[in-house]
Amino acid sequence: MRQLMAASIGNVAEWFDWYTYTFLAIFFSGQIFPKSATNSLVPLLATYVVFAVGFIMRPLGGLLVGSFADRFGRKSAMTFTIVLMGVGSLLLAVTPTYAAAGIFGPIVLVIARLIQGLSVGGEFAAATTFLVESAPPGRRGLFSSFQYVSTTIGQLLASGLAAVLAATLADASMNSYGWRIPFLVGAVISLVGLWIRKGADETSQVAEEIQKGETARPRVWDFFRHYPKQALLIVGITIAGTVAYYTWTSFLPTYAQITVKFDKAEALGVGTISLLFFMILQPLVGMLSDKIGRKPILITFGIGFTLLPVPLLGLLSNSFASLLIIQCIGMVFLSGFTAISAAVNSESFPTRVRASGAGFPYSLTVALFGGTAPLIGTAFIDAKNPGAFPWYMSALALVSTLVYIFALKETKDQPLN
Template identity: 45%
Template sequence: MANDASTVVGTHSDPAAPLTLATAWRPIIAGSIGNTIEWFDWSIYTAFALYFGPQFFPSDSETAALLATFGVFAVGFGMRPVGGLLIGLFNDRVGRRAALTLTILMMALPSLVIGLLPTYASIGIAAPILMVLARMVQGVSVGGEYGAAATFLAESAPRSRRGFYSGFMFFSIALGLLFASALAWLLTSMLSKEQMIDYGWRIPFLIGSLGSFVGLWLRRSVAEPEAFKQQKLHAGPVRHPLRTLWREHPQALRRMVGISLLGAFAFYLFVSYIPVHAIRTSGAAPTVAYAASTLALAIFMVSQPLFGMFSDRWGRRPQLILFALGYLLLLYPVISMINASFTTILAVELFGLLFYGLYSSIAPAVKAELFSTDVRALGIGLPYNLVVAIFGGTTPYLMTWLQSLGHGDWFLFYVSGAALVSLVAFWRMPETNGQSLR
């Protein structure tokens, strides 16, 4: 019976076909579960950096130790294009399910290593070196995961429900972030600062590594999407995928850069920057700032499938244009209004995350609709991760550095420039809703 259900899901391509739990849940969960686990693992690094950073990157200055820790965060992001390339090639050649299995394994093992890793005081320079290597492997994993999950969700969806399916990608990412945030709140409430420094920070890494094996089991039980099976049956893998991608999809590659640029900033700006900004510049209590951020993230999570459904009905371009236009015109004035109150911080967070949600909910569908099946995972994974590595990966470091100089507002002008570039890309792109992926 399980195989029959998988087959129905894999071949579901009738635009008029009804969407039911029986046809939707298997690919949605399989495509999304890895994102929850991977982004839990990925985000706990920044959430607990204050406790473990000085133990691996000792310094007389707390800011210098924190910058070194975020530097490793940037190094991990630097490996994302490698993951987009290598796992994209593997995905298009071997299969969607195999790629999803590989990415989750590459997140689980480094998390286990970090959770058990001795500190600088115990093993000297080997401690930061091993930390960097573990983060590099995780960076490859996260880079491969985006293209793998986006491709799998888009190819598994009925043509008229592709936006809805894609909405679960960032739903699952937000869920992972909420788990990380909840665990951070729980541990810091139960343990003293000394206990957190001693052993508390290791707990989430060990939990993340165990959770990855649940995701591995779920992903191994799902069928290949029909679009990939037909490609493999009738044409097989291309001989020179990078050359094919460059020669046959040059316009799609340029669009990928413009489409991805603003999104690379927006996510980290409102998940990482705003709570810290409210605490440092407005005197907000940490509990108030993070409570508002957590509630906004929960609302963002619920909005994702809904925004995906809207795009299936009214198209992709209107949502994308509204996203970029909202950031271009309102980002600076809205963030300038922030103060120490819960209501104001929540309103600012909701502005940023819900406007961003117009894009994130349909990004997997939009990007999948730009490329042919034979190079789809590579076409999504490589350019997207290059943009994120260059711009998104340096965001925490750049924000921390500008804040230390007293020029935190400069970053907002930087993001506004990215909004203008993405707005032009959205305006010029064709409507792709309902397009066949075969």
């Protein structure tokens, strides 16, 4: 329980800060970026470009912080990532507007997102291996699920706070200063996460052996030199999951606002309810994977997101029930990926290179496909072809489904080396 708390509370802080940006983008985009006289989507598009830029640092964080975790231990790496995230959140809270500081405002925004991207990439590498290595026999799927339980708690807090602010503040107040409040809260949560993580126990036996001089430190790219197939496998596993995740948990409310004129405050409310439902599903699916295996659950997820995005998004309307039902249906299938991805990734590598091996391929794939999902979705809308986006999701889901069926081996009963 102590290990779960140490990983989870820091993860809550990390992802609260990360997702606050997504939920509030529609409010602060016009403050940070200049508006176009001919296209009102220009500030929002620019904001999502910066969202994607933040993902560029995630592979670097997965590589460098993952390597640091393999060399010096998971606990030290997790302490480093939580400090970085707090700094990035504080920078976002004080970002000047374009009217006040010109181009300096967008520059500060980009720097803050780069810092957060480095932190989040490193967080996944360190925290997921920490969780799986802390699990007792036969419970790695359950412990793995807490990666997205804590992620969803952070996202839920971000969505909930954004919804409360949007409902209680006038649009003018929300656009001028209300969007800064959650970023300040995020900096405070990061301090709490730092304090709790100091009480965690190290899980990596390799780190202890290195400190005693009993084994040589692993090099940065050792995971790819010795395990290239496993690294490429994680890329294939993650493609569908990351596009589906960032679309269904983050971008879908904004997609509804733009395409069917869904009310901003109601969209945030729907997002909050569906995220609570999503969080409850995680440990249930994680325990199920410990019973029946990882592979059948991933295949179910892949088939679901190959077949469902086009009809589900085609049924979207400005009805509260419509968006809620569509979002919850997608999240049932999405849980087949999120609840066990940490276990599958960690079970693919030995302890010596587990953090960097699991962290870098995953973060690289998230940067290429997950971080660009809101941008691509908005670009399709801007091109007057919003219906192309669900087809894009289905095509990528099909790629991963083929990987699950033909390339993935069952790992639930294998000992964690």
